Amino acid sequence: MILEKKKAFNAYAAKQGLRSTRQRDVILDVFLATRQHLSVEELYLKVKSSHPGIGFATVYRTMKLLAEAGIARELTLKNGQARYEHQLAGEHHDHLICTGCGAIVEFEDETIEKLQQEIAGRHGFSITSHRMDLFGLCPICRGGTAG
Amino acid sequence: MILEKKKAFNAYAAKQGLRSTRQRDVILDVFLATRQHLSVEELYLKVKSSHPGIGFATVYRTMKLLAEAGIARELTLKNGQARYEHQLAGEHHDHLICTGCGAIVEFEDETIEKLQQEIAGRHGFSITSHRMDLFGLCPICRGGTAG
DNA sequence: CACCAAAATGATATTGGTTATCAAGTACAC
DNA sequence: GTGTACTTGATAACCAATATCATTTTGGTG
Ligand SMILES: [Mn+2]
Ligand SMILES: [Mn+2]
Ligand SMILES: [Zn+2]
Ligand SMILES: [Zn+2]
Numbered sequence: 001m002i003l004e005k006k007k008a009f010n011a012y013a014a015k016q017g018l019r020s021t022r023q024r025d026v027i028l029d030v031f032l033a034t035r036q037h038l039s040v041e042e043l044y045l046k047v048k049s050s051h052p053g054i055g056f057a058t059v060y061r062t063m064k065l066l067a068e069a070g071i072a073r074e075l076t077l078k079n080g081q082a083r084y085e086h087q088l089a090g091e092h093h094d095h096l097i098c099t100g101c102g103a104i105v106e107f108e109d110e111t112i113e114k115l116q117q118e119i120a121g122r123h124g125f126s127i128t129s130h131r132m133d134l135f136g137l138c139p140i141c142r143g144g145t146a147g
Numbered sequence: 148m149i150l151e152k153k154k155a156f157n158a159y160a161a162k163q164g165l166r167s168t169r170q171r172d173v174i175l176d177v178f179l180a181t182r183q184h185l186s187v188e189e190l191y192l193k194v195k196s197s198h199p200g201i202g203f204a205t206v207y208r209t210m211k212l213l214a215e216a217g218i219a220r221e222l223t224l225k226n227g228q229a230r231y232e233h234q235l236a237g238e239h240h241d242h243l244i245c246t247g248c249g250a251i252v253e254f255e256d257e258t259i260e261k262l263q264q265e266i267a268g269r270h271g272f273s274i275t276s277h278r279m280d281l282f283g284l285c286p287i288c289r290g291g292t293a294g
Numbered sequence: 295c296a297c298c299a300a301a302a303t304g305a306t307a308t309t310g311g312t313t314a315t316c317a318a319g320t321a322c323a324c
Numbered sequence: 325g326t327g328t329a330c331t332t333g334a335t336a337a338c339c340a341a342t343a344t345c346a347t348t349t350t351g352g353t354g
Contacts, residue, residue: 017329018330018331019320019322019329019330020322021330021332022320023331023332040311041311053332053333054333055332055333056333057313057314058331058332058333060312061331076223076225076227080310080311080340080341081310081311096267105272107266107270109266111258112259115259116259116279116281119243119254119256119281120283123243123252123285123286124285124289125245125252125283125284125286126284126289127281127282127283128246128284130279130280130282131278131279131280132263132278132279133277133279134266134272134274135274135275135278136272136275136276137272137273138270138271139270139271139272142271142273164301165301165302166351167350168301168302168350169349170303186340187340201304202303202305204303204306204343205302205303205304207340207341207342208302208303208342227311227339228339228340
């Protein structure tokens with residue numbers, strides 16, 4: 001599926017008339033090599049370890065591009081720092097976030113998604129995106145013995 | 148209900164050993180006098196129009212206090228600028244947000260809330276708060292004739 | 295009421311994440 | 325190979341929010 005995403009980005013780049021650069025390749029590889037929700041700074045540090053010359057402005061710019069290309073999703077959690085995760089083709093998920101340790105659990109719920117559409121329709125809205133974050137304590141942070 | 152909120156703040160202030168100041172009274176009054184979702188800057192401007200001496204640092208500080216006291220809720224919409232709204236006693240609502248004109252519609256859905264609890268429980272999380280924002284176009288921004 | 299310690303205020307500086315600027319470098323169509 | 329538009333990286337600028345700190349105010353005490 002990494003290959004798939006690379007193709008998706010190449011397609012987007014072609015359509016937009018973007019040029020192919022070593023920097024974008026490296027950043028895309030670093031991004032695709034992780035399953036986590038990384039901040040731009042974290043991505044930048046990973047990038048720099050193998051390619052010290054790449055500047056963080058380029059990482060910011062490229063992550064915006066990946067989001068526009070539809071292969072990355074930008075998250076804004078509680079602290080106002082952007083994070084990026086993989087955006088899978090037609091899929092979507094929301095997040096459970098531990099306020100104790102920062103752990104993130106992903107979930108999807110068809111029923112909720114349908115209800116969201118219903119609510120929007122009832123108010124005459126057409127939804128283009130949504131965000132649902134559940135904040136709380138993960139099993140570990142709740143305390144040792146609790147189930 | 149404004150009186151109620153003032154009492155709630157006074158109770159919180161007493162419990163925390165906070166002192167009673169003219170500035171906090173003014174800011175609380177301005178906040179309670181609106182039904183909207185205001186940014187700190189917007190609140191500051193309203194405050195300044197009747198009380199030019201009050202500084203914006205005090206507005207920031209006081210809004211944090213109102214949130215801690217449980218009578219204001221801080222929202223972080225798309226642009227990263229905090230907004231505050233009234234927090235009613237045991238109530239909760241989520242938001243439909245028009246990406247065209249910025250209009251905000253409030254809604255609540257018991258079924259979704261229950262499902263959220265279920266999902267959290269399934270993953271061993273105990274939820275302390277959540278955020279659900281539906282972004283899209285309001286009836287007006289969708290185009291004139293569309294129902 | 296006068297006095298004092300602690301809290302609050304307001305002007306300002308600072309922070310931190312992100313974006314804009316711009317000279318220098320690079321890709322790519324011709 | 326040339327030319328030009330795109331891209332990059334260093335840096336400055338931006339902006340919301342917070343920290344700092346001298347000054348003022350509060351609320352208790354005598
Ligand atoms: Mn995720
Ligand atoms: Mn609201
Ligand atoms: Zn945790
Ligand atoms: Zn609208």
